[in-house]
Amino acid sequence: MRRQASCLLDPLKPVHVPILKQGGYLIATIQSVLSDADLLQLRDDLADRVGQFRSRGVIIDVTVLDVIDSFATRTLRGVAHMLKLRGADTVIVGIQPDVAFAMVQLGLTLEGVGTALDLEEGLAFLNAKAKRGGVVARTGGAGSRRSPPGPPYDSQVKRGGSRR
Amino acid sequence: MSTFNEEYSVPIKSAADIVVARQKGRALAIQLGFNGSDPTMIAAAISEVARNIVNHAKNGEIVLSGIHDSRRHGIQVVARDDGPGIPNVDQAMQYGFSSNKGMGVGLPGAKWLMDEFDIQSQVGKGTRVSMRKWVS
Numbered sequence A: 001m002r003r004q005a006s007c008l009l010d011p012l013k014p015v016h017v018p019i020l021k022q023g024g025y026l027i028a029t030i031q032s033v034l035s036d037a038d039l040l041q042l043r044d045d046l047a048d049r050v051g052q053f054r055s056r057g058v059i060i061d062v063t064v065l066d067v068i069d070s071f072a073t074r075t076l077r078g079v080a081h082m083l084k085l086r087g088a089d090t091v092i093v094g095i096q097p098d099v100a101f102a103m104v105q106l107g108l109t110l111e112g113v114g115t116a117l118d119l120e121e122g123l124a125f126l127n128a129k130a131k132r133g134g135v136v137a138r139t140g141g142a143g144s145r146r147s148p149p150g151p152p153y154d155s156q157v158k159r160g161g162s163r164r
Numbered sequence B: 001m002s003t004f005n006e007e008y009s010v011p012i013k014s015a016a017d018i019v020v021a022r023q024k025g026r027a028l029a030i031q032l033g034f035n036g037s038d039p040t041m042i043a044a045a046i047s048e049v050a051r052n053i054v055n056h057a058k059n060g061e062i063v064l065s066g067i068h069d070s071r072r073h074g075i076q077v078v079a080r081d082d083g084p085g086i087p088n089v090d091q092a093m094q095y096g097f098s099s100n101k102g103m104g105v106g107l108p109g110a111k112w113l114m115d116e117f118d119i120q121s122q123v124g125k126g127t128r129v130s131m132r133k134w135v136s
Helices: A002-008 A036-053 A070-085 A097-105 A119-132 A151-162 B015-031 B038-057 B106-113
Strands: A019-022 A025-029 A057-061 A089-093 A114-116 B002-012 B060-068 B073-081 B116-122 B126-134
Touching (some): A019 A036, A025 A036, A025 A119, A036 A057, A036 A070, A057 A070, A070 A089, A089 A119, A114 A119, B002 B015, B002 B038, B015 B038, B015 B060, B015 B073, B038 B073, B038 B106
Parallel strands (some): A089 A114
Antiparallel strands (some): A019 A025, B002 B060, B060 B073, B116 B126
């Protein structure tokens, strides 16, 4: 694991997180532990793709992240707010229980950023958001067959609008 | 107080080293018998103090070791740098205080994650943060 990490962390070769297009949404699934530079690379890549594909929603899957520290939190929050300004909603999915606990202990919050349990819930979150906004999501993914989720998502999203 | 044989030093020169340090810390914590969410807590604390080195000092090291006394055992994390030092340590330990672009969460956050926390800093010489967590 350590050897793998060191070769992935060659500072000259930034890790590009693969970004998949799924209808009107983009899905970025983080594949390995990321350094600070890789997170910033992801931010720039997403900003580009949202424009390129005219995406309305972005899902960032952080299931594999071992730690979400203050820098990662700040970066994820920045990505979400930046993409919002580009017209796309962001939802962070897959924060592991231990990682969430450590974030709470550190006093870190993802205020103003959508969060969901996993990819499926993330898609449902974006679909519900699109429906409420009167925007027809250009997607035919698995998430669109789900019934729209209830108020918890709603309050989270509204809080996001008032911050910053 | 004596230490286990293992003592790992991770040089911290760039942001990429932060990940190496916290992965080694997590691996050692598991090896020392930490379970549940403790290895993640330790890794997160290492991440914050290592980031402190990168942001303020550019050059330093994280030394990880197993420790024990008569009743218990645990892990010790020492973050050392030869950077500019912290003029006002009390202020740096205040939650939300940041001297640059950070969130001001790092050092106080690391203190909350660990059982013992000690910071010594001399302006112009550097900073040494020592943290311990015991297996509960």
